[in-house]
Amino acid sequence: MKIVMVASESRPYCKTGGLADVVYSLSKELANVNEDVSIIIPYYSSINVEAELVYNLPLKMAWRTPRALVYKVVSEGITYYLVKNDQYFARGHLYGDFDDGERFAFLTLAAKAIMEQFKKAPDIVHVHDWQAGMLPCLIKEDKNNKFFSKTKFVGTIHNPAFQGLFSKIILGDLYNLPDTLYDNGQVRFKDQVSTLKTMIVYSDLITTVSPTHHLELLTPEGSMGLNDVLRLREFDFVGILNGIDYKEFNPSDDKNIEMNFNSSNIIKGKKANKLALLKQFNLKDETAPIFSLVTRITWQKGFDLVFPAVEELVNKGCNIIMLGSGEYDYEQRWEDLRRKYPDHIGIYIGYNDALAHKIYAGSDFFLMPSLFEPCGLGQMIAQRYGTLPIVRRTGGLKDSVINYDGNNSETSNGFGFDEYSNYEMNRTCWYAYSVYKKKALLHKLSKNAFNTDNSWVKSMNEYRKVYLSLLKRK
Numbered sequence: 001m002k003i004v005m006v007a008s009e010s011r012p013y014c015k016t017g018g019l020a021d022v023v024y025s026l027s028k029e030l031a032n033v034n035e036d037v038s039i040i041i042p043y044y045s046s047i048n049v050e051a052e053l054v055y056n057l058p059l060k061m062a063w064r065t066p067r068a069l070v071y072k073v074v075s076e077g078i079t080y081y082l083v084k085n086d087q088y089f090a091r092g093h094l095y096g097d098f099d100d101g102e103r104f105a106f107l108t109l110a111a112k113a114i115m116e117q118f119k120k121a122p123d124i125v126h127v128h129d130w131q132a133g134m135l136p137c138l139i140k141e142d143k144n145n146k147f148f149s150k151t152k153f154v155g156t157i158h159n160p161a162f163q164g165l166f167s168k169i170i171l172g173d174l175y176n177l178p179d180t181l182y183d184n185g186q187v188r189f190k191d192q193v194s195t196l197k198t199m200i201v202y203s204d205l206i207t208t209v210s211p212t213h214h215l216e217l218l219t220p221e222g223s224m225g226l227n228d229v230l231r232l233r234e235f236d237f238v239g240i241l242n243g244i245d246y247k248e249f250n251p252s253d254d255k256n257i258e259m260n261f262n263s264s265n266i267i268k269g270k271k272a273n274k275l276a277l278l279k280q281f282n283l284k285d286e287t288a289p290i291f292s293l294v295t296r297i298t299w300q301k302g303f304d305l306v307f308p309a310v311e312e313l314v315n316k317g318c319n320i321i322m323l324g325s326g327e328y329d330y331e332q333r334w335e336d337l338r339r340k341y342p343d344h345i346g347i348y349i350g351y352n353d354a355l356a357h358k359i360y361a362g363s364d365f366f367l368m369p370s371l372f373e374p375c376g377l378g379q380m381i382a383q384r385y386g387t388l389p390i391v392r393r394t395g396g397l398k399d400s401v402i403n404y405d406g407n408n409s410e411t412s413n414g415f416g417f418d419e420y421s422n423y424e425m426n427r428t429c430w431y432a433y434s435v436y437k438k439k440a441l442l443h444k445l446s447k448n449a450f451n452t453d454n455s456w457v458k459s460m461n462e463y464r465k466v467y468l469s470l471l472k473r474k
């Protein structure tokens with residue numbers, strides 16, 4: 001199969017969140033089973049790679065003709081097409097500008113033009129999130145163009161909170177599409193154009209990143225208003241749980257951590273990593289557990305529950321370590337907490353891969369009480385390092401963490417609660433702390449977490465099945 005992914009970010013070149021991991025890992029696994037996979041992403045100025053200029057494409061965007069310089073690089077069996085235009089992508093950051101609508105319209109137009117240079121159209125075009133959401137529409141509305149007549153489109157929702165809402169003007173002014181698509185409702189959502197809704201309407205199949213989030217997206221509470229649109233596509237909509245990259249996150253061969261370990265020396269290994277981590281953050285009490293977070297600092301991640309729980313835990317003598325960056329107010333609250341409890345709280349505001357690995361490896365518990373979480377990767381990475389996640393059971397957190405309920409020490413690999421409340425959060429942290437004191441039980445659960453299979457192979461096979469089933473359709 002010839003498969004082309006289109007997204008706004010992908011490892012190893014650019015990343016702000018889980019999207020970049022998923023686009024990359026899924027592609028890599030598909031390439032491993034000999035599928036022909038390409039990824040089209042912007043060539044942001046932060047990307048530093050030797051790539052070859054292969055196309056120089058003038059794109060028609062209503063009254064202007066911006067150019068896409070397309071660079072190609074092949075890595076780990078994946079062909080990347082990096083779309084360069086410094087006016088759009090040399091900003092020093094990926095998102096958050098007033099003209100994001102135009103920047104990603106440009107990426108979408110470029111993706112179509114790049115594929116039109118191929119000898120044969122792709123079998124599958126797989127678009128991710130709002131940034132690439134208009135592509136199926138753009139191609140299907142180009143009615144005289146027969147090049148893509150056999151191509152099938154898959155659209156994945158990684159985060160329903162970002163709906164790509166823009167004024168109706170973007171249709172004609174950026175995408176060269178007629179206003180009738182707005183007037184007849186195809187692309188209209190909340191009285192604007194939504195590129196995410198358009199992806200849902202025009203893709204042959206829609207996926208999201210966990211089975212539970214699939215169900216949530218069909219309800220008014222869990223879908224940020226997308227439920228009615230998704231109901232219309234209910235029979236072409238599935239949830240596939242993400243995996244994590246088992247090569248990148250591998251405690252037995254991880255250059256970033258103090259001591260490598262596997263299932264036979266996990267207890268010793270975790271101890272050594274914990275001591276190194278405490279030292280790095282200048283925390284004193286080796287006997288107390290470490291509760292950690294590695295996260296984007298944003299309301300989605302449940303910080304309203306985290307802050308009171310942190311104070312409770314610190315008052316019990318526990319250690320807290322947080323790495324992340326994001327919303328200013330929350331960052332300041334972390335700074336305040338650290339100043340208040342310097343012997344118990346260590347924070348790193350920013351993005352730091354190597355340090356993140358150390359935290360996953362050296363912690364006892366990993367906090368992820370998200371308000372909503374389509375999939376979540378942190379909890380799976382924690383498990384891979386034998387660290388027990390404490391999660392709110394929403395979306396993929398529910399699908400990947402088996403709560404310890406006092407009777408299931410054979411199968412449990414973490415802790416979970418349902419209600420988004422301080423009471424439930426504090427209760428669950430307290431319970432985890434009580435388990436920490438029963439060393440044999442703690443080690444058993446930690447081993448269960450370590451042995452959980454969160455690898456991509458399983459998920460990749462599900463995507464592959466989906467692609468193949470689409471190709472059988474007329």
Ligand code: GLC
Nearest residue numbers: 018019158209373374375376
């Ligand atoms: C988004 C979601 C997260 C998911 C990731 C990858 O960042 O918020 O839950 O794991 O996409 O699919």
